[in-house]
Amino acid sequence: MRANPTGLRRRTRAGKVSAAGYLTALRKGVGPLAVLLALTFPFLVSQYLVHLGVLISIYTILTLSLNLVSGYAGQLALGHAAFYALGAYASALLTLSGHPFWLGLLAAGVVAALGGLVVGLPSLKSSGFYLGMITLGFGEIVKLVLLNWDSLTRGPMGLTNIPPAKLWGYTFGSVASFYYLALLILALTAGAVHRLVNSRVGEALVAIREDEVAAKAMGIDTGYHKVLAFTVSGFLAGLAGSLYAHYISFINPASFGSGESFLIVSMTLLGGASLGGSALGAATLLLVPEVFRALADYRLLFYGAVLILLMVFRPNGLIPERRLRYRGILERLRGAEPVSGRDSGAGPGYRAPAEEG
Amino acid sequence: MGLLHIDEASVSFGGVRALEMVSLIIEKGEIVSIIGPNGAGKTTLFNAISGFTHLDSGKISFDGGDITREPPHGVVRLGIARTFQNLRLFSRLTVAENVNIAQHSRTRSGVWAALLNSRGSRSERRAVLELTADLLAAVGLAGQADTLAGDLPYGDQRRVEIARALATRPRLLLLDEPAAGMNYAEVQDLLGLIQGVRGRGITVAMVDHDLRAVMAISDRVVVLDYGRKIADGRPGEVRRNPAVLRAYLGEEGGAATDA
Amino acid sequence: MSLLLEQLVNGVIIGSVYSLIALGFSLIFSILEVINFAHGSILVMGTLIGLVVLQRTNFWVGLLIAALASGLLGALVEKAAIYPLRLRRAPLGAQFISTIGAGMMIDIAALVIFGPKTRPFPPSLPATQFALGPVRGSVVELAILGVSLGLMALLQVLVNRTRFGKAIRATVQNPRAAAMFGVDVDTVNTLTFALGSALAAVAGMLMGVYYNMADLGTGFLAGMKGFVAAVFGGIGSIPGAVLGGLALGVAEDIGATWLSSYRDAVAFIILIVILLVRPQGILGHPERQKV
Numbered sequence: 001m002r003a004n005p006t007g008l009r010r011r012t013r014a015g016k017v018s019a020a021g022y023l024t025a026l027r028k029g030v031g032p033l034a035v036l037l038a039l040t041f042p043f044l045v046s047q048y049l050v051h052l053g054v055l056i057s058i059y060t061i062l063t064l065s066l067n068l069v070s071g072y073a074g075q076l077a078l079g080h081a082a083f084y085a086l087g088a089y090a091s092a093l094l095t096l097s098g099h100p101f102w103l104g105l106l107a108a109g110v111v112a113a114l115g116g117l118v119v120g121l122p123s124l125k126s127s128g129f130y131l132g133m134i135t136l137g138f139g140e141i142v143k144l145v146l147l148n149w150d151s152l153t154r155g156p157m158g159l160t161n162i163p164p165a166k167l168w169g170y171t172f173g174s175v176a177s178f179y180y181l182a183l184l185i186l187a188l189t190a191g192a193v194h195r196l197v198n199s200r201v202g203e204a205l206v207a208i209r210e211d212e213v214a215a216k217a218m219g220i221d222t223g224y225h226k227v228l229a230f231t232v233s234g235f236l237a238g239l240a241g242s243l244y245a246h247y248i249s250f251i252n253p254a255s256f257g258s259g260e261s262f263l264i265v266s267m268t269l270l271g272g273a274s275l276g277g278s279a280l281g282a283a284t285l286l287l288v289p290e291v292f293r294a295l296a297d298y299r300l301l302f303y304g305a306v307l308i309l310l311m312v313f314r315p316n317g318l319i320p321e322r323r324l325r326y327r328g329i330l331e332r333l334r335g336a337e338p339v340s341g342r343d344s345g346a347g348p349g350y351r352a353p354a355e356e357g
Numbered sequence: 358m359g360l361l362h363i364d365e366a367s368v369s370f371g372g373v374r375a376l377e378m379v380s381l382i383i384e385k386g387e388i389v390s391i392i393g394p395n396g397a398g399k400t401t402l403f404n405a406i407s408g409f410t411h412l413d414s415g416k417i418s419f420d421g422g423d424i425t426r427e428p429p430h431g432v433v434r435l436g437i438a439r440t441f442q443n444l445r446l447f448s449r450l451t452v453a454e455n456v457n458i459a460q461h462s463r464t465r466s467g468v469w470a471a472l473l474n475s476r477g478s479r480s481e482r483r484a485v486l487e488l489t490a491d492l493l494a495a496v497g498l499a500g501q502a503d504t505l506a507g508d509l510p511y512g513d514q515r516r517v518e519i520a521r522a523l524a525t526r527p528r529l530l531l532l533d534e535p536a537a538g539m540n541y542a543e544v545q546d547l548l549g550l551i552q553g554v555r556g557r558g559i560t561v562a563m564v565d566h567d568l569r570a571v572m573a574i575s576d577r578v579v580v581l582d583y584g585r586k587i588a589d590g591r592p593g594e595v596r597r598n599p600a601v602l603r604a605y606l607g608e609e610g611g612a613a614t615d616a
Numbered sequence: 617m618s619l620l621l622e623q624l625v626n627g628v629i630i631g632s633v634y635s636l637i638a639l640g641f642s643l644i645f646s647i648l649e650v651i652n653f654a655h656g657s658i659l660v661m662g663t664l665i666g667l668v669v670l671q672r673t674n675f676w677v678g679l680l681i682a683a684l685a686s687g688l689l690g691a692l693v694e695k696a697a698i699y700p701l702r703l704r705r706a707p708l709g710a711q712f713i714s715t716i717g718a719g720m721m722i723d724i725a726a727l728v729i730f731g732p733k734t735r736p737f738p739p740s741l742p743a744t745q746f747a748l749g750p751v752r753g754s755v756v757e758l759a760i761l762g763v764s765l766g767l768m769a770l771l772q773v774l775v776n777r778t779r780f781g782k783a784i785r786a787t788v789q790n791p792r793a794a795a796m797f798g799v800d801v802d803t804v805n806t807l808t809f810a811l812g813s814a815l816a817a818v819a820g821m822l823m824g825v826y827y828n829m830a831d832l833g834t835g836f837l838a839g840m841k842g843f844v845a846a847v848f849g850g851i852g853s854i855p856g857a858v859l860g861g862l863a864l865g866v867a868e869d870i871g872a873t874w875l876s877s878y879r880d881a882v883a884f885i886i887l888i889v890i891l892l893v894r895p896q897g898i899l900g901h902p903e904r905q906k907v
Contacts, residue, residue, distance in 0.1 A: 076709055122892055129651045129712045130891050133843060137884035140840070144881045192472055199471030199478065200464050207447060207458045214445035217407065219433030219462025219525050228468065258836065262716060269713065301724040307717025311710040312700045326453035327502040330490035333483075334499070 030276070038183060042176035050175050052290060054247055057182035058240050059282035061189045063267045064275070065236035070265070071273030071321065072197050073229040074209025075123055076132035079139025080264045082119070083112040083234040085146060085256035087241025089153060092162045092251055101165045101246065108242035109235040115142070116234020120227035127212075139261055146253040158252025165246040178247055185243060189236050190275050196232070197273075198324075205229055206321075259300070266303050269310055272317020280318055360385045360560050361406070361437075361529055366415035368401055368584075375401040377584040378415070383529065388551065388561045390571040393581035394604060399564040400442060402581070403531050407439045408432040419529070434462040438527035440518045442534045442564075448507025452498055452517050455506050456489040459524035492520040496550065512543040519550060523559075530554060532563035536570055548574050572596065580604065621750060623869040629757050630826065631865020632764035636819035637842025638849065638857035639771060640812030646788050646852040647808045648702075650711045654693050654719035655816055656839020661722050662686030662817025663830050664730045667737065670821075675740035679763075679821050683814040690813025693718045694806050702805075719839075726832055734831035737824040760822045767818060768858055775854065784808060788852075816842070837880060844887040 042050045062084060069077045087108035094104040122134045146153045153159070165172040165181055172178045196202050204225045207215035215222050245251050263285065271281025285306070289299045310317070359382035368376040376398045383389050391399050404410035406417060408429040417425050419435055427435065447455050464485060466478035493499045496516040501509060506517055515535060522530055532551070536544045544567060551574060555561055565571050571578060572592040580588040580595060582604040588595050595601055637659065644652045666682025697718040701711045744755045775781040786794035787804045795801045816839075823838065824830040841864060849860025864883060871882035 076712070122888065125892050128709060130847075132712065133651070133847075134888050134891050136840070137887045141881050141884050144878055148878060195471050195474055196468065200461060200466045200481075201468055201471050203454070203458050204461055206450065206454075207461075210447040210449060211445050213409070214441070214447060215458075216409070216429035217433065217439055217441070217445070218459045218521070219430045220458075221428075221430045232468065262720065265713070265716075298724055298728070300720040304717040304720030304722075304724070307720070308697050308714045311706060311714040311717070312704065315706060315710050323451050323454070323503070323505075325503045326451065326457075326486065326489070327500075329486055330453060330493065330499065330502050333487050334490045334494060 034276075034279075042179055047175050050179050052286065054175065054179050054182050056279070056283045056286055057179070057186045058243050058247070059264070059267060059286060060279045061186050061240040061243070062237055062264050063271060063278040063282045064189055064193045065233045065240070066264050066268045067271075067273050067278055068193060068196070068205070068233045068236070069229050070268055071317075072202060072209060073205040073226060075127065075226060075229070076129060077119070077135045077230070077233075078132045078258070078261050078265060079119065079135035079137070079142075080233075080237060081256040081258070081260035082139040082142040083115050083237035084241040084244070084260065084264075085142055085251075085253070086115045086234075087112040087238030088245040088251045088256070089146065089159070089241075090238070091242035092159045092245040093152070095163050095246070096159065096161075101163070102167060104246075105165075105239060105242045108238040108245075110238070112238025112241065113231050113235035116230040116232070116237075117227060119234070120230025123226040123230065124223045136258060136261070139258060143253050143257055146256070153253070156252060156254070158250060158254075159245075160250050162245050162249045162251070164249065165243075172246075182243055182247070185239055189239065192236070194275060201225065201228070263303065266307055269317055270306060272319045273321040274317075274319045277317050277319035359383055360420060361562075362416075362418045363402075363406070364416040364418075366402070366405060366417065367413050368398075368405060368410055369413055374584045376405065376412075379581070379584070379586050381579060381586065381589070383560060383562055385560055386555065386558065387576040388555055388563070388574055389577045389579060390575040391562065391564045391579045391581060392566070392568065392571055396583075397581040397604075398584040399581055400533060401584075403439060403533050403562075403564060406432070407437060407531060430462065433525050433527075436526070436528035437531065438522035438525040438529075439531035440515075440522050440533055440535060442537065444514055444518060446506040446514055446517055446521070448505065450506060451503050452493065452506050452509070453489055453502040455517055455521050456492055456524045457485055459521040460485045460488060460526075463526050488524060492523055495523075495553070496520045511538055512540075512546075515539065515543075515547070516550070519554075523554065527559060529560045529562065532561065532565075534565050535563060536565050536567045544570050618750070619873075620870075623873070624866060625751055625753070625757075627866030627869035628862055629760055629865070630823075630868070631845075631862035632761055633819045633822050633826070633861070634841050634845040634864050635858045635861025636764050636767060636815050636822070637838060638845035638861045639768065639854065640815040640819075641843055641846040642849075642852050642854065642857040643771075643784075643808055643812040643815075645846070647784065647805055648698065648711075650698065650708055650715065651843065652693070652809070652812070653712060653715040653839070654697070654722055655813070655842060656835040656837070657719040657722035657726070658686050658689050658693065658813045659816035659820040659838055659842075660830070660832055660835030661689055661726045662813070663820030663824055663834075664726055664735070666817060666821050667735060667824060667830055670740055671738060675821075675825065678740070679818060682817040682821050686817030686820075687810040687814035689722070690816075691806050691810040693722075693813075694809035698809070699802070699805070723832065723835065726835075730832075732832065734829050737828045737830060739828070741825060756825055760826060763818065763822060767815065768854075771815075772854060780804075780807065840887075841883045844883045844890075848886060848890055 041053050062080065065083075066077065066080050069075050090111040091104035091108040094107050095101055119135055119138050123131055126134055147155055149155070165178065172181045197205070204215065204220045207218060207220055208222050208225060212222055267281035267285050268278070269281070270284060271277030271279070285303060288302060361383040363379060363381040365378045365380055366376055367374070367378055379398070379402065391402060393399055401410060405412055408424070408427050408431065412425055415425070416423065419437060422435070424432055424435060447458065450458075464481050466475070466481055470478040490499070493502055496519060498513060498516055498520070501513065506514060509517065519532070519535065535551070536547055539547060548570060551561055551563070563571075575592055577590065578588070578592050578595040579586060580598070580601050587600045587604060588598045590598070637655065640655055641652065644650070662682040662685050665685045666678040669681040670678025693715065697714040698711055701714055741759055742755045746753060775784060783794070783799045783804050786797065786799050787801055791801050819842070820830070820838065823834065845860040845864045846857050847860070848864055849856030849858065864886065867886060868879060868882045872879040
């Protein structure tokens with residue numbers, strides 16, 4: 001089907017896919033179809049598959065949140081499970097002491113965002129795999145604290161009987177109802193990430209990823225934006241943690257080790273820096289071991305092989321970030337009305353501000 | 358009152374003096390070139406002005422305000438833009454994206470504005486795109502808006518870099534070897550572009566090796582050698598300055614007229 | 617024996633093992649500029665293989681086989697997870713991620729072959745105790761110290777006095793120039809990876825006799841601590857790796873008296889502080905000769 005996959009990929013990045021019209025059509029069709037499928041899912045399939053749907057939703061939130069830091073801002077972060085854990089514990093502890101779920105969910109985000117802020121600070125002075133190891137170290141420290149702070153976290157025993165999610169008097173007790181809750185939070189997360197990465201802030205993150213020195217020369221406060229990315233990312237991962245805690249109703253430190261961080265990293269890399277990619281990455285790595293039950297014990301073998309093959313053959317992931325096309329808009333803007341105060345001569349359109357004083 | 362004042366600026370790297378007590382004033386509206394043999398400290402001077410290198414001693418002020426300790430993004434906000442000797446375009450992003458990003462310090466929509474998709478952030482977006490459209494037209498790259506910057510020919514990449522620097526809306530533009538790697542025709546185009554920039558009221562300081570180009574366009578030429586300023590004057594004066602001749606003939610055996 | 621002295625001695629002994637792990641990291645880093653995340657996994661795999669051999673023969677044969685097996689595995693990782701990426705000029709970050717993938721695969725292979733159980737290390741060295749002035753020690757501890765220090769000395773000779781060492785140093789300085797002068801850089805890369813991995817397996821075996829056990833979980837932690845030691849001393853520097861390992865060992869032993877249950881956190885805290893305050897480490901020079 002594809003005579004020249006490399007050529008095609010390059011064209012995709014340049015944003016010229018329209019030449020291959022069928023691909024565009026396919027892409028346009030996939031989105032609405034996926035949404036329709038997601039909404040009707042619990043009516044179509046068995047409860048077990050709906051359960052997997054819940055997990056995929058939770059992991060897609062995690063993958064989206066890591067993408068903010070790694071995919072867009074280009075910072076290597078290997079301790080993402082720590083934010084997931086902080087969110088899960090914050091929400092579980094609050095609800096276990098009688099507070100409502102919505103407060104737990106919010107607190108999960110805030111606590112994990114604070115964690116993100118702390119982990120983000122080293123990114124001011126460090127980058128590359130050094131930053132990767134720092135974030136990994138932070139993740140291990142969080143896990144050690146959860147293991148050893150018995151009086152609060154009950155150590156390796158973990159927290160049990162976490163109450164189910166409850167909003168406006170409705171208890172999300174069944175798998176299907178929880179599925180819709182997870183889907184709602186996922187939709188909110190996806191919307192937030194989408195708006196963020198397509199904004200001035202997202203542009204700054206991408207600039208930092210591409211060339212930090214040039215980003216500074218463009219007037220971007222790179223330190224602020226890196227810490228910001230970690231903080232927002234932490235917040236979103238915290239939400240995922242809260243969902244997990246109230247869905248499974250049991251958490252312990254073992255669920256949030258470095259293996260979990262690597263799983264999230266693998267999902268992010270597999271999918272690429274895009275909404276579809278995040279969902280695809282999460283779904284693939286969760287489903288393949290399910291489909292090939294015999295392989296369940298060999299999951300890490302599979303993840304490991306996926307990582308190596310990806311880095312060799314498709315380092316930008318299955319659905320890489322797409323470049324927006326501006327040419328049409330720019331031409332229309334110039335064609336519409338000559339903006340006041342500018343002639344159409346050869347000189348640059350910007351004039352230095354008039355002297356003041 | 359000059360636009361940029363540099364007072365006895367010194368920088369050293371591990372014992373090597375890159376700049377030594379350099380004082381310099383750049384007046385509003387002029388085109389100043391800074392020349393000198395390799396390793397004379399020209400790029401270090403630009404790095405110091407733009408906040409990428411900190412001075413060991415001395416002071417830099419811009420439009421009356423002290424910017425000696427200002428970080429790079431702060432310098433840009435105050436109105437000083439720069440280009441890089443070895444082109445630092447975002448080569449995997451499109452030309453339009455490069456120019457959009459450069460307007461960062463002139464816009465202010467933050468996280469909340471983005472999440473709420475506020476009316477302010479949308480009108481700001483429109484203004485950004487308008488300036489990008491104008492600048493790309495001005496440098497003759499309107500048709501290449503969606504090309505990846507890294508896929509452009511070299512001369513065009515230089516143009517993108519200048520458009521990008523202008524997009525920060527500077528009052529002072531620092532060009533670090535803008536003509537490097539260009540052929541004669543491209544250099545002539547570039548000189549026209551620089552004149553156009555000045556015509557818009559933007560002060561230009563540039564470093565270049567193409568002495569013929571430098572002499573043709575500059576109001577004033579400053580010569581650095583081993584981190585010291587050895588000459589400062591009109592192109593004609595500097596050309597005849599014995600210290601300058603010595604520095605160039607000694608270093609490059611007279612082959613200094615063309616890079 | 618006073619508590620502080622005892623902590624110092626214990627710290628130096630376990631620290632010398634960290635030094636060996638750190639040496640592997642540093643060697644590989646100085647050649648390939650990549651952190652080999654699979655280092656800990658290679659260490660475990662080598663140790664478990666060595667343990668099986670040890671049970672049938674003796675400690676020293678086990679040690680040798682562990683080193684050989686890990687060396688081979690290291691070469692395989694380089695060829696499978698690093699070389700294809702270098703060929704495509706993949707960024708260093710991608711190479712790092714690729715070694716994470718290799719580590720996962722080795723972990724699982726070890727799990728499948730050896731099972732999840734913690735395996736006891738049979739007493740394979742005489743348990744004799746002795747006293748040297750105020751310091752009490754055992755033959756095991758002496759052997760650990762002897763093997764570690766001996767290997768470090770041997771490595772110093774290898775790098776500075778042999779043809780292979782010369783090739784390594786040339787590659788560190790400038791791979792392209794080295795290639796022009798006839799150094800087979802690909803082979804140097806692979807052999808250095810093998811060498812670093814063999815050192816890790818020796819460290820794993822020494823930890824085995826020290827703690828009388830080996831299991832899968834130790835690999836990750838041992839790898840992290842070796843990395844911390846390497847960074848502590850200045851990654852890419854041989855004396856730095858030795859010093860970093862010893863310093864980490866002592867710091868951990870002293871730190872453990874206050875934060876008993878957070879012993880393992882000491883390494884991570886050191887890591888974060890060092891990387892932030894002095895990323896080039898104690899002995900590192902960012903731009904100078906690295907091996």
